[in-house]
Amino acid sequence: xxxxxxxxxxxxxxxxxxxVRKRPGMYIGxxxxxxxxxxxxxxxxxxxxxxxxGVGSIIKITINKxxxxxxxxxxxxxxxxxxxxxxxxxxxxxxxxLHAGGKFDNKAYAVSGGLHGVGISVVSALSKDMxxxxxxxxxxxxxxxxxxxxxxxMKVIGTAPKGEHGTKVTFLPDNDIFTVVDFDFKTLGTRFRxxxxxxxxxKIIFTDxxxxxxxxxxxxxxxxxxxxxxWLNKTRKVIHTKPIYFKREDGNTIAEVAIQYSESYNENxxxxxxxxxxxxxxxxxxxxxxxLTRVINDYGTKKGILKKGQKLTGDDAREGITAVISxxxxxxxxxxxxxxxxGNGDIKGTVxxxxxxxxxxxxxxxxxxAKSILNKxxxxxxxxxxxxxxxxxxxRKNALGVGSGLxxxxxxxxxxxxxxxxxxxxxxxxxxxxxxxxxxxxxxxxLPLRGKVLNVEKSNQARALGSEQISNLITAxxxxxxxxxxxxxxxxxxxxIMTDADVDGQHIKALLLTLLYRYTPQLxxxxxxxxxxxxxxxxxxxxxxxxxxxxxxxxxxxxELGGKGEVSRFKGLGxxxxxxxxxxxxxxxxxxxxQISIEDAVEADETxxxxxxxxxxxxxxxxxxxxxxxxxxx
Ligand code: 1YM
Numbered sequence: 001x002x003x004x005x006x007x008x009x010x011x012x013x014x015x016x017x018x019x020v021r022k023r024p025g026m027y028i029g030x031x032x033x034x035x036x037x038x039x040x041x042x043x044x045x046x047x048x049x050x051x052x053x054g055v056g057s058i059i060k061i062t063i064n065k066x067x068x069x070x071x072x073x074x075x076x077x078x079x080x081x082x083x084x085x086x087x088x089x090x091x092x093x094x095x096x097x098l099h100a101g102g103k104f105d106n107k108a109y110a111v112s113g114g115l116h117g118v119g120i121s122v123v124s125a126l127s128k129d130m131x132x133x134x135x136x137x138x139x140x141x142x143x144x145x146x147x148x149x150x151x152x153x154m155k156v157i158g159t160a161p162k163g164e165h166g167t168k169v170t171f172l173p174d175n176d177i178f179t180v181v182d183f184d185f186k187t188l189g190t191r192f193r194x195x196x197x198x199x200x201x202x203k204i205i206f207t208d209x210x211x212x213x214x215x216x217x218x219x220x221x222x223x224x225x226x227x228x229x230x231w232l233n234k235t236r237k238v239i240h241t242k243p244i245y246f247k248r249e250d251g252n253t254i255a256e257v258a259i260q261y262s263e264s265y266n267e268n269x270x271x272x273x274x275x276x277x278x279x280x281x282x283x284x285x286x287x288x289x290x291x292l293t294r295v296i297n298d299y300g301t302k303k304g305i306l307k308k309g310q311k312l313t314g315d316d317a318r319e320g321i322t323a324v325i326s327x328x329x330x331x332x333x334x335x336x337x338x339x340x341x342x343g344n345g346d347i348k349g350t351v352x353x354x355x356x357x358x359x360x361x362x363x364x365x366x367x368x369x370a371k372s373i374l375n376k377x378x379x380x381x382x383x384x385x386x387x388x389x390x391x392x393x394x395x396r397k398n399a400l401g402v403g404s405g406l407x408x409x410x411x412x413x414x415x416x417x418x419x420x421x422x423x424x425x426x427x428x429x430x431x432x433x434x435x436x437x438x439x440x441x442x443x444x445x446x447l448p449l450r451g452k453v454l455n456v457e458k459s460n461q462a463r464a465l466g467s468e469q470i471s472n473l474i475t476a477x478x479x480x481x482x483x484x485x486x487x488x489x490x491x492x493x494x495x496x497i498m499t500d501a502d503v504d505g506q507h508i509k510a511l512l513l514t515l516l517y518r519y520t521p522q523l524x525x526x527x528x529x530x531x532x533x534x535x536x537x538x539x540x541x542x543x544x545x546x547x548x549x550x551x552x553x554x555x556x557x558x559x560e561l562g563g564k565g566e567v568s569r570f571k572g573l574g575x576x577x578x579x580x581x582x583x584x585x586x587x588x589x590x591x592x593x594x595q596i597s598i599e600d601a602v603e604a605d606e607t608x609x610x611x612x613x614x615x616x617x618x619x620x621x622x623x624x625x626x627x628x629x630x631x632x633x634x
Contacts, residue, residue, distance in 0.1 A: 016097060016098035016121075017096065017097075017098060017121065017122075017124075017125035017147075017148035017149075019098070020098065020121075020122050020125040020126065020148070021125055021126065021147065021148075021177065024126055024177055027122045028042070028122060028126070029339075031177055031178050031179055032178075032179050032180060033180050033184070033187075035178065036173055036178050036180060036181060036183065037183065037184070037187055037188060037191075039069075039123045039126065039127070039171065039173055040061070040069055040071070040183070040188060041191060042119065042120065042122065042123050043069075043071045043120060043123055043169050043171070044059060044061065044071055044192070044195070045275075046073075046119075046120060046167070047059045047071060047072075047073035047075060047167070048195060048199060048202070048275070050073055050075025050076065050167075051073075051075070051199055051201075051202045052199065053075070053076075055074075055075045055076050056073045056074045056075035056166065057074065057201065057202065057203060058073070058074055058202075058203045058204075058205065059071065059072070059073050059202070059203070059204045059205070060072045060073075060204075060205045060207070061188070061192065061204060061205070061206045061207070062206075062207045062208075062209060063183050063185070063188075063207070063208045063209060063210055064170070064209055064210075065209050065210055066172070067172065067173075067181060067182065067183070067210070068129070068170055068171060068172040069170070069171060069183065070168065070169070070170040071168070071169050071170075072166065072167070072168040072169075073166050073167055073168075074164075074165065074166040075165070075166055075167060076136070076165055076166075077134040077135055077136035077165045077166055077167050078090070078091050078094060078132065078134050078167045079091065079094075080134055080136060080141045080154065089141075089143070089154045091132055091134060091141065091143060091154055092143060092150055092154055094119075094120060094121065095120055095121055095124045095130070095132055095143070095145060095148075096121060096124065096145065096148055096149070096150060097121055098119075098121050098122070098125075120169070121148065123169075123171055124145050124147075124148045124171065125147060125148035126147075126148075126173060126174050126177050126178075127145075127146075127147070127148075127171040127172055127173055127174055128146060128147065128172045128173070128174045128175070129144065129145070129146055129170075129171065129172045130144065130145045130146075130169065130170065130171040130172070131143070131144045131145075131169070131170045131171075132144075132145075132167065132168070132169050133157070133167070133168040133169075134166075134167050134168075135160035135164050135165050135166050135167075135168075136160065136165050137160075137165075138159055138160050138162070139156050139158070139159060139160055140156065140157050140158040140159065140160050141154055141155070141156055141157070142154065142155055142156075142157045143155070147174060185206075185208045185215060187599075188206065189206055189217055192204045192206050192217075192219055193219045194228075194272075194275075194277060195219075195275060196219035196220060196221050197219075197221050197224065197225065197227060197228035197231070197324075198224070198225070198228070198272060198275050198326050199224075199275070200221060200222060200223065200224030200225075200227075201220075201222060201224075202220070203218065203219070203220040204218070204219045204220070205217075205218050206218070206219070224256075224258075225243075225245065225256055225257070225258035225324050225326060226242070226243040226245045226258045228258060228324050229243045229258040229259065229260045229322055229323065229324055230243060230260065232268060232270075232322050232324075233260055233262050233322045234618055235606075235609045235610045235618050236262035236263065236264050236322070236609065237262055237263045238260055238261065238262045238263075239261045239262060239263060239320070239372045239373070239376060240260065240261065240368075240369040240372055240373075243258045243259060243260040244257075244258065244259040244260070244359070244362050244366075244369070245257070245258045245259075246354075246355075246358035246359075246362070248354035248355075248357075248358055250350050250353075250354060252329060252330045253327060253328070253329045253330075253347065253350055254327065254328040254329075255284070255325065255326075255327045255350075255351050255354050255355070256325070256326045256327070257288060257323065257324070257325045257326075257355060257358070258323065258324050259292075259321060259322070259323040260321075260322050260323075261320045261321055261322070261372070261373055261376055262320050262322060263320060264320045264322075264457060264609070265319055265320060265380075265456070265457070265458075265459060265460040265461065265464075266319075266320070266456065266457065266518050267315075267318040267319065267320075267321050267518075268321070268322045268323070269281075269285055269288070269289070269318070269321065269322075269323045269324075269325070270323070270324045270325075271284055271285040271324075271325050271326075271327075271342070272324070272325070272326040272327070273326075273327055273328075273329065273332045273334075273342050274327075274328055274329065274332060275326070276332075276334075276340070277340065278334075278340050278341060278342050279338060279340040279341075279525070279598050280336040280337065280338060280340045280341035280525055281341055281342070282334075282335070282336075282341040282342025282343060282347075283342050283343065283344055283345060283346075283347040283348040283351070284325055284327050284342050284347050284348075284351050285325060285342075286348050287347060287348040287349065287350065287351030287352040287355065288323070288325050288351055288352075288355050289314055289318065290314075290348070290352050291351070291352045291353075291354075291355035291356040291359060292314075292317050292318065292321075292355070292359065293312065293313070293314045293317045293318075294356060295355075295356055295359040295360050295363060296312060296317045296373065296374065296377055297311060297312050297317070298360070299360075299363045299370055299374065300312065300374050300377070300378070303370075303371075303374075305371070305374045305378065306374075306378065310378075310381070312377050312378070312380075312381055313381075313384070313483065314483060315380070315384070315461070315482050315483055316377045316378075316380040316381045316384060317377050319376060319377065319379075319380040319460065319461075320376055325351070327347070327351065329344070329347065331344075332344060336525075337525055337526055337527070338525065380460065380461075383460050383461070383462040383463070384461070384462055386462060387461070387462030387463075387465060387466060390466065405475065406475060406476060407447065407471075407472035407475055407476055409432075409447060409448055409472060410445060410446070410447050410472070410476050411436045411439075411445060411446040411447075412445045413439075413440075413441060413442060413443050413444050413445040414441060414442050415442045415443050418490070418491070418492065418493055419493050420442075420443045420493065421443050421444075421445065421491070421492045421493055421494075422443060422444050422445065422492055422493065422494040422495075422496055423444075423445045423446075423447060423476060423477065423491070423492040423494070423495050423496065424439070424444060424445065424446050424447070424496050424498050424532070424586070425447050425449060425473060425495065425496065425497050425498065425512065426446060426447065426448050426449065426498045426499075426573070427448075427449060427498070427499040427500060427504075427505060427508050427573070428448065428449075428450065428500075428573075428574065429448050429450055430574050431448070431498070431500075431572070431573035431574050432446055432447075432448025432449075433448075434573065434574065434576065434577065434578055434581050435448075435498065435573075435581060435586065437577075437578035438577075438578035438579060438580075438581040438582035438586055439582070439586060440586075440588075444586065445476070445492065447472060447473065447476050449469045449472070449473070449508075450469070451469075452507075452508065452511070453467075453469050453470065453508055453511040453512055453515065454467040454469070454470055454511075455511060455514075456470075456511075456514060456515050456518050456519070457514065457609050461481070461482065461519075464515070464519075465481070470515060473512075473515075474519070474520075476491065477490060477491060477492070477495060477520070477523070478490055478491035479520060479522075479523065481519040481520055482519065485520060485522060487522055487523070487526065490523070490528065492528075493528065494528060494530055495516075495523065495528055495529050495530065496530045496531070496532050496593065497509055497512050497513070497529075497530070497531050497532065498531075498532035498534070498573065498585065499512075499573075500534075500571070500572040500573055500574075501534055501536060501570070501571075501572070502571060502572060505572070509531060510607065513529075513531075513596060513600070513601050514601075516529055516596075516601065517598075517601035517602070521598065521601070524596055524597070524598055524601050525598060527595060529595070529596040529601075530593045530594065530595050530596060531593065531594045531596060532585050532586070532591065532592075532593055533549055533585070533591070533592040533593060533594060534549075534570060534573060534576075534584065534585045535547035535548060535549050535570055535584045535585070536548060536549055536550060536551070536554070536569065536570060537554050537567055537568065537569050537570065538567070538568050538569075538570060538580075539554070539557060539558065539561065539565040539566065539567050540565060540566040540567075540568070541561050541564060541565035541566070545580075546561070546565070547583070547584045549592060554567065573585075
């Protein structure tokens, strides 16, 4: 069959994929970086399903020199026999028909299915080229497609060595559809590592052949979720060596959980549903949290560790926890800003009761671990009570005096239309002064922060909230933190961090992002957090000033200006006057800003706990590996 010569039944096939090309967002979320990477996950999910079915064990993924991606597995090989209804090879139907129906839908084991879970036909519809090679029963079958249309019939192109079987898919994303077509090694690598942690024993070999130097990483974890939690805790001092682990089933729902407490003061619980990272949490995470609070309280009361009437809050019980919960279930419903929050109401109770029984058993059988966890939680409770006493004292003082309760350093804006307002959090009093002079008073508020921000990785919540800068920031934002967080109380639409472009500025930026990620992650998820981008150079030509934001832009601009112009480098915000700061960094019509995503914050946090945490060996390794990089890029 050629492109010019297809029959009536192929037309319906085309209509299906036509819909995908018309509205790609409906199938893969978007046509930006997110959607582009989603194509790879969609193909890899097929291979992971094979591993889950018990057949394949190695997946090789390669970003090829010309920008295409190859995914190769050692599973059974996609079926190639004629489809009973379409009378075409099954491979062709799977790759060219949206939601290949009939017997192909009965993949009972297939739960990796992705957030969009749309299948390989969507990838082929959105690819300029795609080739599928299948090794099966001694033969190698192959067929190529362009935007979802077969270029020719499936052919046997060789013999497969005895006992070898598997599927290899190579595809080149369509640059008419996607706004960007270059794959990011780190984004993909993070996902593949996660996939291997969630599928113990699966090996992924990931190679990037684009650069001068070929990059390759192998992910393979026999320990599964427990190893995942240990990996997440690699920079922390743990209070029990072996993670708590359990796996329970209830009807069609399987829950697998690993938990390990460290001396850290933070909580890091990651949820997965059918191997999809539920960044916004949801009912599975809620169920685990409620079980934890109950079991820890019950154990503490029963053993007399908690006095009569003493009760741990959820925050107390989770101080220093690192946990991963992975559930497999039928028909997950995703909600939330980024559709990464599990909504199925019944799952909360299911997970709660599974976790309650598993954790109670564990505590009974491991009293020394239970005791360390209770010590940690009661210390949190005491710190919280002490902080409350101090806060009440301050509150009483405020009640006696006048004022709004807002920090004295805050230069507020006048508009009460919240959607228009912005809070600039500025490093240093002097830059704060400049920002106050340069701002739009109606919509822009300025909060100067003096000196270093406290490292929340190394202090508990009470101490953090007791620090002047942190309490100023939280008060100015208005939302509160932890269990009393309320996004409706947010006082500004955008919170913009503005620091110098030097190492100190990077450091303060990382500290602030870590703080926001740990204490108010909801603000990041909802897209309220930004980082201001200050210019790097000023070019003076005649009486006109031009600002550029990188060395590359400088080169381009200088070429544009015919090589003439006097270049000066901005070192800090303080070097600019009010007007310059307004023109380059604060004027909403001209400024550059980076919206912070949870991934950015996670990265800042990981880098941070590495640099500031207790573990020495990984810190040394990180510094050695990054010694050639001038700064941590955020
Ligand atoms: C690099 C991408 O697609 N591997 C793959 C896909 C399938 C199978 C094996 C497979 C599944 C089944 C039986 C089954 C697919 N099968 C189907 C369909 N790798 C990649 N490996 N035999 C082989 O599910 O029963 C769709 S994909 F439709 F046949 F089930």
